[in-house]
Amino acid sequence: MxxxxxxxxxxxxxxxxxxxxxxxxxxxxxxxxxxxxxxxxxxxxxxxxxxxxxxxxxxxxxxxxxxxxxxxxxxxxxxxxxxxxxxxxxxxxxxxxxxxxxxxxxxxxxxxxxxxxxxxxIGAPDGLHPLQEAFVAHEALQCGFCTAGQVMSALGCLAEGRARSADEVREWMSGNLCRCGAYHGIATAILQLADGK
The missing domain is CATH 3.10.20.30 (Beta-grasp domain)
Incomplete structure (x- = not known):
């Protein structure tokens, strides 16, 4: 075998x-x-x-x-x-x-x-990266196990300019599983940064 x-x-x-x-x-x-x-x-x-x-x-x-x-x-x-x-x-x-x-x-x-x-x-020794702050603000995590991978994929989504709509974000992030179901918060956090708010 x-x-x-x-x-x-x-x-x-x-x-x-x-x-x-x-x-x-x-x-x-x-x-x-x-x-x-x-x-x-x-x-x-x-x-x-x-x-x-x-x-x-x-x-x-x-x-x-x-x-x-x-x-x-x-x-x-x-x-x-x-x-x-x-x-x-x-x-x-x-x-x-x-x-x-x-x-x-x-x-x-x-x-x-x-x-x-x-x-x-990512981030700074004295604080979180803005995307991590957006994840916290939009409750884009629950147990936290998948959060590191979600954040790293989300940074790629933003860098590639793939955050023009919620559907586009969901498509980009489809390779990352969140067993707690925080997908709405994740997409909202990414879209907030894409909009520069």
Whole structure:
């Protein structure tokens, strides 16, 4: 039986390994697969340099590590949530080079020399981002589990100019689930910022 890790590892070995080598993550000609005493193959550690919330990070680790696991487990940035871990809920939304992306479906090695922004990287040390303030004002959260992903997607919606109507906002935000049902407040908060009020 194949696990998700097996699938990711084999995918990276075949197609993704070539792409990573082209980006300089794996040196040309360098083997990235090791064999253990038991005959099982393991991935050799790879070095990845990414900028997270304005801080440059040089990291070494398994090439199959998702960006979500790196952010939460290695860097302690737990604002990005692990919801479904299959790209279906949007709770893990972050920005990669200014565009929303699902961290659970993104391999860390694909972020080499790129900028990643998490919920911890917006706003100011002494206050909330205006969108976060709008979420609070319009009760666009209840339990709060999905809020970080909702905010990061909403920032993308605003940046892309996709907040011209409530229908357009709902379409843009359709990849983010809120099991508490705060959708009306979320759309209202986004539209408020789009209108500049």
């Amino acid at each position: 194949w696990t998700r890790r097996d699938f990711l590892g084999r995918t990276l070995q075949t197609g993704g390994g070539l792409a990573a080598g082209a980006r300089g993550v794996v040196a040309p000609g360098q083997a990235n697969v090791r064999t253990t005493d038991g005959g099982a193959s393991t991935m050799a550690p790879v070095s990845t340099t990414i900028t997270v919330n304005g801080h440059r990070q040089v990291l070494s680790g398994d090439s199959r590590t998702s960006l979500l696991d790196l952010l939460r487990d290695r860097l302690g940035l737990t604002g990005t949530r692990k919801g479904c871990n299959h790209g279906a809920c949007g709770a893990c939304t972050v920005h990669i080079d200014g565009r929303p992306a699902l961290a659970c479906l993104t391999l860390t090695v694909t972020c080499h020399e790129r900028e990643v922004t998490t919920i911890e990287g």
